[in-house]
Amino acid sequence: MASSEFPQLKCELGVLSKSDGSAALAEGESVMLASVCGPIEVKLQKLLTDKTSVECCYRSKAAEGIQDRFRETILKNICETALMASLHPRSSILVNLQEMQNGGQLLSCAVNAACLACLNAGVDMKFTFAAVSCFLNKFEEFSFVPPINENEVKALFVLVFNSTTGSIIASHTEGSFTTEQFQHGLKLCREQSQFVFKFFKESVINFDKDIE
Amino acid sequence: MSNFRKTIISNAEKQFLIKNLRESTRLDGRAFNTIRDLKIEFGKDWGCCNVSLGKTKVLAQVTCDLQEPKSNRPSEGTLNINLELNPMADPSFEAGRQSDLSAQLNRLLEKCLKDSKAIDLESLCIQMKKRVWSLRIDLNVLNHDGNILDCASIAALAALSHFRRPDVTSDGVEFKIHSIEERDPIPIVVYHYPVYITYAIFSGGDFLVVDPTLLEEGVAEAFLSIGLNSYDELCGLHLGGKAQLSTNVILEITNKATKHACGIINLIKKGVELDTKKKLSAKETGFHKGNLKETNDSLSKLSISLDHWTTTKTSKKKKKSLKLNTVEEINNDCRMECDDINQPNHEVIRDLGVQTTELVHKGTKGEWIIIDSDSEEGANPNSSQNDIIFVETSKVETIKVQGSDSEEENVIIVCESNQEKNVSKSPKKKKAT
Numbered sequence: 001m002a003s004s005e006f007p008q009l010k011c012e013l014g015v016l017s018k019s020d021g022s023a024a025l026a027e028g029e030s031v032m033l034a035s036v037c038g039p040i041e042v043k044l045q046k047l048l049t050d051k052t053s054v055e056c057c058y059r060s061k062a063a064e065g066i067q068d069r070f071r072e073t074i075l076k077n078i079c080e081t082a083l084m085a086s087l088h089p090r091s092s093i094l095v096n097l098q099e100m101q102n103g104g105q106l107l108s109c110a111v112n113a114a115c116l117a118c119l120n121a122g123v124d125m126k127f128t129f130a131a132v133s134c135f136l137n138k139f140e141e142f143s144f145v146p147p148i149n150e151n152e153v154k155a156l157f158v159l160v161f162n163s164t165t166g167s168i169i170a171s172h173t174e175g176s177f178t179t180e181q182f183q184h185g186l187k188l189c190r191e192q193s194q195f196v197f198k199f200f201k202e203s204v205i206n207f208d209k210d211i212e
Numbered sequence: 213m214s215n216f217r218k219t220i221i222s223n224a225e226k227q228f229l230i231k232n233l234r235e236s237t238r239l240d241g242r243a244f245n246t247i248r249d250l251k252i253e254f255g256k257d258w259g260c261c262n263v264s265l266g267k268t269k270v271l272a273q274v275t276c277d278l279q280e281p282k283s284n285r286p287s288e289g290t291l292n293i294n295l296e297l298n299p300m301a302d303p304s305f306e307a308g309r310q311s312d313l314s315a316q317l318n319r320l321l322e323k324c325l326k327d328s329k330a331i332d333l334e335s336l337c338i339q340m341k342k343r344v345w346s347l348r349i350d351l352n353v354l355n356h357d358g359n360i361l362d363c364a365s366i367a368a369l370a371a372l373s374h375f376r377r378p379d380v381t382s383d384g385v386e387f388k389i390h391s392i393e394e395r396d397p398i399p400i401v402v403y404h405y406p407v408y409i410t411y412a413i414f415s416g417g418d419f420l421v422v423d424p425t426l427l428e429e430g431v432a433e434a435f436l437s438i439g440l441n442s443y444d445e446l447c448g449l450h451l452g453g454k455a456q457l458s459t460n461v462i463l464e465i466t467n468k469a470t471k472h473a474c475g476i477i478n479l480i481k482k483g484v485e486l487d488t489k490k491k492l493s494a495k496e497t498g499f500h501k502g503n504l505k506e507t508n509d510s511l512s513k514l515s516i517s518l519d520h521w522t523t524t525k526t527s528k529k530k531k532k533s534l535k536l537n538t539v540e541e542i543n544n545d546c547r548m549e550c551d552d553i554n555q556p557n558h559e560v561i562r563d564l565g566v567q568t569t570e571l572v573h574k575g576t577k578g579e580w581i582i583i584d585s586d587s588e589e590g591a592n593p594n595s596s597q598n599d600i601i602f603v604e605t606s607k608v609e610t611i612k613v614q615g616s617d618s619e620e621e622n623v624i625i626v627c628e629s630n631q632e633k634n635v636s637k638s639p640k641k642k643k644a645t
Contacts, residue, residue, distance in 0.1 A: 010500065016355040017267045018302050026500040029256060033354060037303045041217050057299055057307045061260065061273040062350050096300035098352060100262070100271065101255050101499045 013207045021121025025113040029103025034113035036121035038093030051085035084124035104146025105133035128163040130196035132189040161193040217304040221430040247423040254487040256498030259375030263367040267357035272371035279346040289336025289344040301353035324439040328447035332401035358426040365408040405477045406447035409469040411436045440473035
């Protein structure tokens with residue numbers, strides 16, 4: 001039984017000057033840049049009278065595709081649940097994500113970057129969220145690091161957790177797997193999400209220390 | 213709808229800026245003929261780079277695929293430039309919608325790179341009338357702090373000269389694209405390197421300022437963009453706005469711009485060469501290898517601390533250390549505190565300096581199994597060791613260290629050095645004219 005490591009996390013907060021909050025996050029070899037603006041003026045057709053409309057924009061490096069729109073929807077749903085949307089009716093919060101480098105776990109990296117950017121922007125949140133990617137290879141082994149050969153991936157779980165209750169707020173899976181395998185993956189991811197939350201905390205504390 | 217989410221520049225700001233220009237000063241302290249700091253970072257993939265010109269940032273990626281050539285040019289490959297203005301750059305930009313600005317920028321970039329024949333398109337032909345390579349440059353503006361055009365042209369050029377296309381063979385009927393592992397990829401032939409240098413024109417041509425910031429762009433009456441290559445050849449000229457400039461002024465400005473262009477082109481060439489060498493010697497490169505750290509000058513640090521100005525005792529202490537301007541000291545303090553907190557923990561969070569942290573896992577869990585344990589284990593200790601060394605150097609370093617050719621550096625940060633010389637000269641020149 002060999003050991004498996006969680007991909008190394010590195011982040012930098014406040015990278016962009018035009019956004020209210022921004023974060024560059026490297027998760028293993030994946031690098032995402034996230035920026036959050038808001039609450040700001042809203043377009044008339046997107047105006048909601050009872051809460052903030054969350055606008056999400058995901059850009060990949062090269063030509064866009066359906067995958068981008070799909071990731072946009074996932075991120076939008078996560079942000080809508082986590083942000084205190086009812087505080088700012090008739091306004092919108094922009095969440096922008098830009099892929100910088102694809103290392104295999106883009107989605108979880110994007111979700112984590114979005115959370116850090118929200119924290120950096122200081123928008124009100126009900127809870128923070130952290131995503132963990134877990135790969136199941138064709139030998140039925142679990143790992144947090146994407147296998148070098150893409151064909152070896154049998155299934156991929158991306159699970160997003162709520163910081164206060166620890167419950168799942170989003171789940172995205174690819175490939176085929178059994179219920180037991182999902183349960184096992186869930187257990188591993190939940191344990192791992194604690195480290196991600198801790199990393200968020202330390203990053204934000206360090207950032208505050210720097211600007212004091 | 214045109215004013216949607218736009219930042220409005222007040223009359224007071226405008227007047228202040230013009231008044232400063234009359235006294236030969238700019239708001240950011242630059243001389244009239246000084247460009248902002250230029251930094252080029254290369255990603256893990258071929259043809260990917262992130263260029264920052266001051267606070268303006270552009271990410272470029274070149275991609276290629278096989279296509280049928282255009283019927284009027286059967287032996288030439290194609291080159292497409294696609295610049296997108298996202299809400300990330302500025303909330304007033306709308307995603308996926310072509311605005312006047314983006315159309316203009318795209319056209320100007322096309323003029324500079326395509327119409328000046330900077331790229332050898334004929335070498336991209338595989339079989340006449342059948343198959344040619346089609347190159348596509350995607351430019352994503354990440355942060356808009358003025359002068360997108362110059363930044364984008366630098367990014368596009370750096371990405372193109374960094375890019376390598378996969379090798380392709382044909383048996384007459386089918387074309388086989390060889391993966392990078394199979395055969396070495398081939399670089400693109402770049403004949404010459406054209407970049408744009410933009411000047412903002414104030415008060416009907418009285419003041420000409422190179423590399424305008426967003427505020428200066430908002431106040432300026434007109435813009436003069438000059439596309440130049442390292443042989444001092446003109447590759448594009450665009451005068452927008454309303455200003456009357458005499459021929460002499462334009463010629464004089466063009467001469468001044470050639471110096472900037474040469475400096476920038478040398479930086480691009482050097483950066484590409486360095487990164488290519490690293491990639492070919494199978495060193496790990498990419499954005500994730502960088503320390504994800506922006507060079508923060510002490511001035512911006514001070515302005516941030518002024519924002520958080522309080523009169524309590526603790527903050528006074530901090531202010532003192534700021535006055536001494538020993539950034540290292542502050543960093544050391546933070547690091548020591550961090551280390552103390554984290555030592556008993558499962559993993560160590562390193563403080564990489566200003567605004568940057570890094571989570572290094574120490575503990576290993578027995579439950580999980582790794583695939584390809586041989587190769588992974590062989591690779592992992594090395595990479596983690598590299599990381600640690602890299603972190604150590606960044607602890608002590610100032611910006612100068614980043615510019616050196618140290619082996620442990622994984623991101624190339626190229627800093628403009630020759631601009632300081634111009635600082636003292638140009639205001640005098642300005643007065644003479």
